[in-house]
Amino acid sequence: MMMAATTASANSLSSAFLPRLGFHGSSHQSLQLRTQKFARKAGSGTITAKFELQPPPYPMDALEPHMSSRTFEFHWGKHHRAYVDNLNKQIDGTELDGKTLEDIILVTYNKGAPLPAFNNAAQAWNHQFFWESMKPNGGGEPSGELLELINRDFGSYDAFVKEFKAAAATQFGSGWAWLAYKPEEKKLALVKTPNAENPLVLGYTPLLTIDVWEHAYYLDFQNRRPDYISIFMEKLASWEAVSSRLKAATA
Numbered sequence: 488m489m490m491a492a493t494t495a496s497a498n499s500l501s502s503a504f505l506p507r508l509g510f511h512g513s514s515h516q517s518l519q520l521r522t523q524k525f526a527r528k529a530g531s532g533t534i535t536a537k538f539e540l541q542p543p544p545y546p547m548d549a550l551e552p553h554m555s556s557r558t559f560e561f562h563w564g565k566h567h568r569a570y571v572d573n574l575n576k577q578i579d580g581t582e583l584d585g586k587t588l589e590d591i592i593l594v595t596y597n598k599g600a601p602l603p604a605f606n607n608a609a610q611a612w613n614h615q616f617f618w619e620s621m622k623p624n625g626g627g628e629p630s631g632e633l634l635e636l637i638n639r640d641f642g643s644y645d646a647f648v649k650e651f652k653a654a655a656a657t658q659f660g661s662g663w664a665w666l667a668y669k670p671e672e673k674k675l676a677l678v679k680t681p682n683a684e685n686p687l688v689l690g691y692t693p694l695l696t697i698d699v700w701e702h703a704y705y706l707d708f709q710n711r712r713p714d715y716i717s718i719f720m721e722k723l724a725s726w727e728a729v730s731s732r733l734k735a736a737t738a
């Protein structure tokens with residue numbers, strides 16, 4: 488089996504847009520590289536590329552007791568895996584085969600009239616970004632430039648937390664809440680998105696996300712979504728990851 492890193496290819500979107508995605512210059516391995524594809528030779532001799540499910544950046548029980556390993560086994564092992572597997576089936580042999588995951592998201596979003604592969608592509612990306620938005624012993628207050636921008640754009644850290652929690656709690660049904668960076672306005676913003684949508688399709692750079700689909704919290708919190716959101720902010724959010732993403736977005 489031949490390994491091939493996923494990079495912007497000749498048939499990808501304009502490279503002028505890609506830096507806006509904000510995964511360059513990060514101290515972490517970039518999400519774009521983490522969503523590697525592996526290539527295989529089919530019987531006909533043609534080569535097809537597949538996205539590979541990447542493991543979370545910490546052991547499945549590392550976020551206990553705030554996010555249980557049982558939740559992880561289902562959320563990563565079943566739900567995230569299914570999005571990746573289904574995406575691979577959907578793009579096999581199509582013109583999307585060979586594009587980066589970010590390009591597939593942007594192309595299949597289709598200006599708000601999503602094509603069939605959009606949901607699986609965006610959910611595959613969103614979940615990897617979500618795992619990397621958390622860390623063991625996370626939470627607490629950020630510092631440095633991130634805190635300065637939060638204070639500037641939300642008034643205070645407490646006001647930001649209040650708004651983030653409200654956005655996550657009031658996303659009706661399945662979806663996501665995000666802290667994002669608006670490159671044109673050079674400002675932070677809160678965004679809530681339904682189902683698989685994410686800030687990339689709006690032209691924003693995602694910095695932090697929480698998955699508010701029921702499958703993200705039901706085993707640990709049943710229907711108490713606000714409790715799950717509070718624990719995420721107080722014990723799980725990785726401000727280190729958010730600062731790194733912000734640094735890349737503003738470089």
Ligand SMILES: [Fe+2]
Pocket residue numbers: 562566614698700702703
């Ligand atoms: Fe999820």
